[in-house]
Amino acid sequence: MLLKLKLVAMLLLASSIFIFTNTASAHCDSYDGPVIKDAEKALEANNVNLVLKWVSKEQEKEITPLFQKTYELRNGDKEVYEIVKKLFFETLVRLHRETEGAPYTGLKPAGTTKPIIKMTDKALDENSVDDFLQKLNNHIDNVVREKFNKVSELNKVKDNSVEKGREFVAAYVDYTHTVEAIHDIIEHGTGSHEGH
Numbered sequence: 001m002l003l004k005l006k007l008v009a010m011l012l013l014a015s016s017i018f019i020f021t022n023t024a025s026a027h028c029d030s031y032d033g034p035v036i037k038d039a040e041k042a043l044e045a046n047n048v049n050l051v052l053k054w055v056s057k058e059q060e061k062e063i064t065p066l067f068q069k070t071y072e073l074r075n076g077d078k079e080v081y082e083i084v085k086k087l088f089f090e091t092l093v094r095l096h097r098e099t100e101g102a103p104y105t106g107l108k109p110a111g112t113t114k115p116i117i118k119m120t121d122k123a124l125d126e127n128s129v130d131d132f133l134q135k136l137n138n139h140i141d142n143v144v145r146e147k148f149n150k151v152s153e154l155n156k157v158k159d160n161s162v163e164k165g166r167e168f169v170a171a172y173v174d175y176t177h178t179v180e181a182i183h184d185i186i187e188h189g190t191g192s193h194e195g196h
Contacts, residue, residue, distance in 0.1 A: 027114070029108045036092075039088065043074065055092065055096055055099060056098075059098070062095065066088050066091055070085055070087075086107075090104075090106075093107060116136075119135065144178065154167050
């Protein structure tokens with residue numbers, strides 16, 4: 001049972017990452033996200049291979065020369081280097097977003113990454129998913145129970161008036177769509193990064 005809950009939690013998390021990368025904020029757009037962290041490491045080590053995983057093979061021909069130009073300028077004029085480095089970061093993130101099928105809306109400041117994503121990164125850094133899964137499973141449990149309790153209470157009075165009926169329908173749709181989304185993730189996965 002615990003293994004099944006862990007699987008549900010991981011799939012729900014993967015789905016939420018995919019969904020939220022197509023909305024207002026995206027982890028990979030942030031200065032404290034993994035794309036730019038790898039870009040910084042690549043520039044420190046003069047190793048473009050550290051960032052090529054974030055782009056497709058076809059996109060390598062755009063990133064590699066820009067990386068080389070950026071690296072060559074690192075010991076020159078600091079202002080010029082910062083401008084070119086930002087262009088490199090923006091291009092890398094934009095191309096990565098293309099591989100996700102998501103729009104590029106600019107780089108986000110450090111600190112804008114959602115807490116749930118910070119937790120996933122922390123689990124990777126610590127090479128342990130147990131604490132994260134416990135917190136995520138508790139959160140999923142609370143959300144589903146809250147939605148269930150709401151629709152269950154409204155189910156008792158749904159026929160008392162049109163207004164109560166509409167409240168029930170709204171709660172019912174919210175509850176069933178949440179459960180259906182979890183089920184669909186388990187059955188079919190998220191489909192993110194296909195062909196990458």
